[in-house]
């Protein structure tokens with residue numbers, strides 16, 4: 430979270446804009462909260478240039494719940510009457526692997542392509558994908574948080590002869606760069622990386638994909654219900670929406686998505702350059718699909734992991750331990766991380782390497 434946003438939230442916590450209430454105490458249908466909600470939605474629409482034919486939904490459940498909510502809403506899109514069409518999934522790392530397994534509970538599943546044999550270090554070329562002719566939708570994780578693999582360009586399904594909607598899990602790089610909505614049917618993401626605190630899930634969905642939910646879909650997760658009720662079918666995560674709204678205003682003050690993307694490129698370039706030019710650190714991801722948000726790296730001598738982490742901690746460089754499934758280190762360079770933070774990490778890495786020679 431940007432410190433500025435936390436300070437503003439702290440200042441407004443007990444009394445929001447002289448209303449005599451904190452945001453947590455407001456009715457979600459009251460005038461004050463509705464104004465917070467509408468501003469947040471309008472700011473996000475502007476920032477991400479979301480076209481008018483897409484609905485913005487503020488939901489709960491997180492990214493993992495969407496792995497079920499998406500098939501519950503879309504798997505019957507073509508077939509209707511409660512039956513399901515094939516669900517195409519591209520596996521590029523642990524998050525899309527989870528999506529694949531979860532979607533398989535709701536319909537016939539088709540593994541379109543996988544980079545598992547490469548250890549999730551490169552993206553399978555879209556031209557090689559085995560897409561189903563009648564797919565209900567095609568799922569990709571556009572940024573694999575654990576393996577550090579990112580689609581720098583979203584696949585153009587139409588150019589591949591496929592008219593199914595593309596569903597992207599953009600949990601860990603939402604609002605870090607622009608989205609080409611002409612290639613997307615639905616995007617979802619947990620808020621807790623770039624958008625705000627945990628508890629809010631963002632769904633951006635094209636209108637023609639509403640109204641196809643399977644009979645078993647919980648009413649509160651039927652996108653049509655949520656869209657028609659302006660995300661107030663049930664009580665939305667009000668405080669998280671308010672915090673996300675403050676983040677959106679902060680993003681606008683930074684110059685919007687183009688400015689934050691330029692900064693994210695600079696941050697990632699600085700760190701990857703430090704890794705590639707060293708003889709101690711190593712990143713195994715192919716250079717053209719390296720994530721700008723999540724940079725996993727390894728020490729060639731794994732015995733040094735403990736002292737590397739302890740030294741980092743001593744300098745206030747926190748949460749660098751890699752995900753348990755891959756080991757090593759991981760630096761997450763989300764929007765709120767300043768360039769100076771990445772520079773501090775790079776300085777420490779160089780010093781640590783020098784001291785271990």
Ligand SMILES: Cc1ncc(COP(=O)(O)O)c(C=O)c1O
Pocket residue numbers: 490491492493494524570572573574575598599600601619620
């Ligand atoms: C790409 C991606 N998808 C899904 C999830 C799961 O999100 P949640 O914990 O909000 O369910 C995460 C969490 O890190 C993620 O990075």
